[in-house]
Amino acid sequence: xxxxxxxxxxxxxxxxxxxxxxxxxxxxxxxxxxxxxxxxxxxxxxxxxxxxxxxxxxxxxxxxxxxxxxxxxxxxxxxxxxxxxxxxxxxxxxxxxxxxxxxxxxxxxxxxx
Amino acid sequence: xxxxxxxxxxxxxxxxxxxxxxxxxxxxxxxxxxxxxxxxxxxxxxxxxxxxxxxxxxxxxxxxxxxxxxxxxxxxxxxxxxxxxxxxxxxxxxxxxxxxxxxxxxxxxxxxxxxxxxx
Numbered sequence: 283x284x285x286x287x288x289x290x291x292x293x294x295x296x297x298x299x300x301x302x303x304x305x306x307x308x309x310x311x312x313x314x315x316x317x318x319x320x321x322x323x324x325x326x327x328x329x330x331x332x333x334x335x336x337x338x339x340x341x342x343x344x345x346x347x348x349x350x351x352x353x354x355x356x357x358x359x360x361x362x363x364x365x366x367x368x369x370x371x372x373x374x375x376x377x378x379x380x381x382x383x384x385x386x387x388x389x390x391x392x393x394x395x
Numbered sequence: 396x397x398x399x400x401x402x403x404x405x406x407x408x409x410x411x412x413x414x415x416x417x418x419x420x421x422x423x424x425x426x427x428x429x430x431x432x433x434x435x436x437x438x439x440x441x442x443x444x445x446x447x448x449x450x451x452x453x454x455x456x457x458x459x460x461x462x463x464x465x466x467x468x469x470x471x472x473x474x475x476x477x478x479x480x481x482x483x484x485x486x487x488x489x490x491x492x493x494x495x496x497x498x499x500x501x502x503x504x505x506x507x508x509x510x511x512x513x514x
Contacts, residue, residue: 379500
């Protein structure tokens with residue numbers, strides 16, 4: 283059974299640009315959550331999707347957005363990138379929001395220069 | 396107030412010995428779940444073990460066990476027979492239970508403990 287796949291693994295962008303990250307959950311999982319990890323703030327919740335609906339959103343500016351497709355794949359988009367957006371972005375996949383397993387992908391390391 | 400507290404920023408353990416990583420949590424929900432993850436330097440977050448708030452037995456997964464003390468709101472991870480490959484960051488996380496309008500699926504993480512296993 284394939285795990286959670288995040289693409290791309292590494293990304294370098296310039297301030298002001300936008301970026302789209304992709305997450306393919308484990309087959310059969312319908313819940314996808316996104317997290318930002320930085321040395322200063324640790325792991326912070328961005329948003330959660332279940333059956334194409336955003337169920338929960340963390341405390342991030344509107345520049346951060348996401349969506350989920352009918353096949354449960356999810357994308358997150360960051361517009362007007364800032365230096366502080368440099369982070370490891372992790373996606374977690376669960377069968378349901380209440381699931382006892384939450385499995386992460388390898389993450390996308392975004393560097394904004 | 397922090398919902399997940401990991402008081403040990405770093406720990407050392409001798410290879411083949413057992414080690415306990417501390418985690419305390421704060422929630423007013425009756426239904427919640429507790430998770431432990433391992434994050435090697437590569438960055439991937441590896442799921443280790445899960446404990447539900449209503450589970451009566453402590454969770455175990457191979458060399459990992461979770462010492463769940465509900466009244467103390469503590470969920471310590473015990474790693475038996477440490478191996479060099481156990482050197483990594485370890486994160487405790489909580490998923491809170493149902494709130495009005497639906498359950499909360501997101502995880503709340505602690506700041507982590509860096510475990511170093513010495514040969």
